[in-house]
Amino acid sequence: MLLPIVQYGHPTLRKVSGDVTKDYDGLDKLISDMWDTMYKAEGIGLAAPQIGRNIRLFVIDATCLKDDHPEVADFKRVFLNAHILESSEKLVDSAEGCLSLPGINETVKRSEWVKVRYTNVETFEEKEEIIDGYCAIVFQHEYDHLEGKVFTDHLGALKKRLIKGKLTSISAGKVRTHYRVLLP
Numbered sequence: 451m452l453l454p455i456v457q458y459g460h461p462t463l464r465k466v467s468g469d470v471t472k473d474y475d476g477l478d479k480l481i482s483d484m485w486d487t488m489y490k491a492e493g494i495g496l497a498a499p500q501i502g503r504n505i506r507l508f509v510i511d512a513t514c515l516k517d518d519h520p521e522v523a524d525f526k527r528v529f530l531n532a533h534i535l536e537s538s539e540k541l542v543d544s545a546e547g548c549l550s551l552p553g554i555n556e557t558v559k560r561s562e563w564v565k566v567r568y569t570n571v572e573t574f575e576e577k578e579e580i581i582d583g584y585c586a587i588v589f590q591h592e593y594d595h596l597e598g599k600v601f602t603d604h605l606g607a608l609k610k611r612l613i614k615g616k617l618t619s620i621s622a623g624k625v626r627t628h629y630r631v632l633l634p
């Protein structure tokens with residue numbers, strides 16, 4: 451089932467999301483709906499706050515970018531209850547966009563690698579892992595959504611001022627998308 455994607459300005463994008471327990475109602479269906487929604491919108495990641503739920507869940511399928519970034523060749527994953535434990539001081543440039551901020555593409559800084567803890571969605575066991583390269587960049591973008599952040603928060607003051615009008619247009623529903631949206 452396709453879900454509408456929450457647009458910039460909606461309060462769920464600004465809340466810190468909480469962990470989920472094993473008995474969270476309809477988790478499997480929710481994940482399946484998030485995959486459908488992400489693929490239909492042609493995104494490479496989708497976080498639960500973007501479909502209006504403040505829970506620590508996101509899905510990523512960056513495999514389509516494998517020609518540019520070989521390390522994402524099998525990076526199709528569900529991350530539940532993700533927490534970043536450590537991140538590299540070394541930062542890299544990352545050109546990003548977001549289904550909740552259509553039409554905005556900007557370069558931000560991301561850590562080169564992150565050490566993360568998350569729950570395996572099938573076994574409900576906790577796992578720790580170091581994620582690096584382009585996988586780390588996509589992970590950090592989605593992880594921001596769980597922390598109530600969006601990628602443009604990482605821009606400098608001047609850039610922020612330059613995109614302010616675009617953000618207002620998104621919130622007002624004036625930006626056309628090929629997927630269904632939920633306005634603030």
Ligand code: ZN
Nearest residue numbers: 548549550591
């Ligand atoms: Zn996003």
